[in-house]
Amino acid sequence: MCSEMAPHARLAVYKACWLLGGCLGSDVLAAFEAAITDGVDILSISLGFPNSDFFSNIVSRGSFKAVSHGIFVSTSAGNNIGLTAVPLANVAPWAISVGASSLDRDFPAYITLGNGKKLYGASLYSSEEPLSRSMVPLVFAGNISNITNSNLCVPGSLPPGSVTGKIVMCEMGSISNVRKGMVVKAAGGVGMILANTVYLLKELQLDIQLIPTAVVDKRARDAIMTYIASNHDSKAKFTFQGTKLGIQPSPLVAQFSSTGPNPSTSFLLKPDIIAPGANILAAWTGKNSPTYLRDDPRRVEFNIISGTSMACPHVSGIAVLIKMAHPKWSPAAIQSALMTTAYNTYKNGKELLDVVTGKPATPFDLGAGHVDPVSALDPGLVYNASANDYLGFLCALNYSSTDINTFYEKDFECVKGKKYMAEDLNYPSFAVPLSTSGQTVMKYTRTLTNVGTPNTYKVSTSLKTPAVKISVEPEELTFVKKNEKKVYTVTFTAGSMPSGTENFGRLVWTGGKYVVSSPIAFTWD
Numbered sequence: 002m003c004s005e006m007a008p009h010a011r012l013a014v015y016k017a018c019w020l021l022g023g024c025l026g027s028d029v030l031a032a033f034e035a036a037i038t039d040g041v042d043i044l045s046i047s048l049g050f051p052n053s054d055f056f057s058n059i060v061s062r063g064s065f066k067a068v069s070h071g072i073f074v075s076t077s078a079g080n081n082i083g084l085t086a087v088p089l090a091n092v093a094p095w096a097i098s099v100g101a102s103s104l105d106r107d108f109p110a111y112i113t114l115g116n117g118k119k120l121y122g123a124s125l126y127s128s129e130e131p132l133s134r135s136m137v138p139l140v141f142a143g144n145i146s147n148i149t150n151s152n153l154c155v156p157g158s159l160p161p162g163s164v165t166g167k168i169v170m171c172e173m174g175s176i177s178n179v180r181k182g183m184v185v186k187a188a189g190g191v192g193m194i195l196a197n198t199v200y201l202l203k204e205l206q207l208d209i210q211l212i213p214t215a216v217v218d219k220r221a222r223d224a225i226m227t228y229i230a231s232n233h234d235s236k237a238k239f240t241f242q243g244t245k246l247g248i249q250p251s252p253l254v255a256q257f258s259s260t261g262p263n264p265s266t267s268f269l270l271k272p273d274i275i276a277p278g279a280n281i282l283a284a285w286t287g288k289n290s291p292t293y294l295r296d297d298p299r300r301v302e303f304n305i306i307s308g309t310s311m312a313c314p315h316v317s318g319i320a321v322l323i324k325m326a327h328p329k330w331s332p333a334a335i336q337s338a339l340m341t342t343a344y345n346t347y348k349n350g351k352e353l354l355d356v357v358t359g360k361p362a363t364p365f366d367l368g369a370g371h372v373d374p375v376s377a378l379d380p381g382l383v384y385n386a387s388a389n390d391y392l393g394f395l396c397a398l399n400y401s402s403t404d405i406n407t408f409y410e411k412d413f414e415c416v417k418g419k420k421y422m423a424e425d426l427n428y429p430s431f432a433v434p435l436s437t438s439g440q441t442v443m444k445y446t447r448t449l450t451n452v453g454t455p456n457t458y459k460v461s462t463s464l465k466t467p468a469v470k471i472s473v474e475p476e477e478l479t480f481v482k483k484n485e486k487k488v489y490t491v492t493f494t495a496g497s498m499p500s501g502t503e504n505f506g507r508l509v510w511t512g513g514k515y516v517v518s519s520p521i522a523f524t525w526d
């Protein structure tokens with residue numbers, strides 16, 4: 002993906018993960034070291050470890066060193082398992098954390114039932130498959146045996162030969178969709194309907210399967226159940242439609258994209274941005290099958306897979322383009338350019354939607370919004386920061402100098418008596434923790450650096466809650482030179498709300514053709 006975004010980029014690939022044993026921390030750090038020594042410009046890291054404190058997390062440690070050597074680091078936000086939320090994986094301020102969205106590309110399929118009813122689904126199979134020509138018997142896996150979870154097509158739930166020549170409907174959950182296909186195939190099945198049991202705005206995640214498969218939503222699942230229950234000789238056929246482009250609304254925030262708030266600190270909003278991560282077509286290794294299954298003999302040059310691991314390299318590639326246009330920019334300046342120019346509405350002005358809720362996505366889903374490669378090249382203003390600023394942030398979060406010195410190469414001491422404020426890290430977004438009892442006043446200081454044409458910028462703010470008042474001082478900033486810096490402060494005054502309440506807003510500086518936009522997330526805890 003990285004080289005598809007930036008076709009002339011030179012790639013250096015460091016192997017840190019293994020089929021057996023996964024990714025060892027020592028291997029990951031060795032890979033960081035090798036890349037830093039080689040002098041790479043951008044690091045793309047589609048892996049994560051669960052520790053959420055910056056000190057014990059391997060990627061956080063490795064990326065701090067990379068960033069202090071001027072290397073921009075892009076990381077994946079992490080993937081939920083099914084609809085089970087998995088906390089964000091990469092949450093340090095010095096590496097951008099990328100969530101996943103859909104493209105305007107669909108792979109529609111429809112299922113015709115024996116009674117003539119047509120139901121819509123999606124499939125990565127092509128229209129050439131023989132199953133599309135004739136009706137074949139259709140069964141629901143949950144009716145084949147009384148073994149627990151047979152509806153989910155778990156291994157051992159479908160006796161050999163029990164579904165020979167049939168299309169089998171399996172429900173999603175418990176094991177990967179690909180393994181369900183393997184179970185159906187082993188029991189003699191010729192096709193699979195993979196049914197969601199929760200309602201999503203759209204089925205975004207498709208898999209390469211061993212047998213022709215169509216994914217359907219809960220509504221279609223219910224219709225198929227009703228049909229099977231009332232017909233002794235239920236039948237179905239698939240019609241695969243191939244690739245369709247221009248699908249709207251797009252992008253949607255994918256169900257598997259891990260969401261905030263930041264498990265590490267309520268002073269930092271994560272994820273930072275979203276990029277394409279659902280059903281991404283890219284080159285594939287000849288060392289593994291497209292399903293990852295050992296029994297699958299197929300070898301392909303391209304595959305379609307989903308995850309924030311696909312979203313991350315899109316941003317890495319765009320960062321390469323920014324670095325080529327602005328070789329002197331710091332990693333923080335590149336991150337700021339990506340974030341403040343990200344979009345969070347469709348062309349019709351409506352907010353980007355979340356595929357799970359069907360409602361507008363929040364900054365906890367998409368951070369600053371969807372990456373916009375062209376705008377990111379010319380952001381107007383940037384929120385710059387250096388390794389020292391990040392260390393000050395760690396001091397504010399009460400990390401000890403001893404801890405900090407285990408991952409910073411130079412000697413560093415948090416200055417005794419100095420008041421470090423987490424609110425003052427010069428970050429392109431705002432995370433504002435508020436009190437559940439009484440009024441809170443939070444003051445954030447930010448510095449903008451002019452990287453565009455001279456302009457006078459005016460601030461505007463929008464909040465989704467009347468519980469918070471916001472004021473910005475000054476409300477107008479005039480830049481006359483390149484690299485000129487201006488400071489402003491934002492004050493949030495909030496009433497109390499019940500613990501767990503979340504709300505959102507935006508702060509936008511507009512000058513000439515430039516729109517420099519930051520998301521704001523409020524949490525009451």
Ligand SMILES: *[C@@H]1O[C@H](CO)[C@@H](O)[C@H](O)[C@H]1NC(C)=O
Nearest residue numbers: 141143144145152226229230
């Ligand atoms: C098949 O399973 C469904 C759902 O569990 C159930 O409602 C239906 O009665 C079953 N049909 C047969 C024939 O067992």
Ligand SMILES: *[C@@H]1O[C@H](CO)[C@@H](O)[C@H](O)[C@H]1NC(C)=O
Nearest residue numbers: 142143144145146147148151
């Ligand atoms: C499942 O158990 C029920 C009740 O014991 C029985 O009537 C039915 O035939 C069993 N179905 C299968 C597929 O074994």
Ligand SMILES: *[C@@H]1O[C@H](CO)[C@@H](O)[C@H](O)[C@H]1NC(C)=O
Nearest residue numbers: 329330331334385386387452
């Ligand atoms: C940002 O800060 C770094 C180091 O502190 C500096 O080298 C760079 O010129 C600054 N500006 C930009 C746009 O990166």
Ligand SMILES: *[C@@H]1O[C@H](CO)[C@@H](O)[C@H](O)[C@H]1NC(C)=O
Nearest residue numbers: 266268396397398399400423
């Ligand atoms: C850090 O410690 C100080 C003094 O104990 C405390 O007031 C402050 O709330 C702590 N900050 C964080 C982010 O935990």
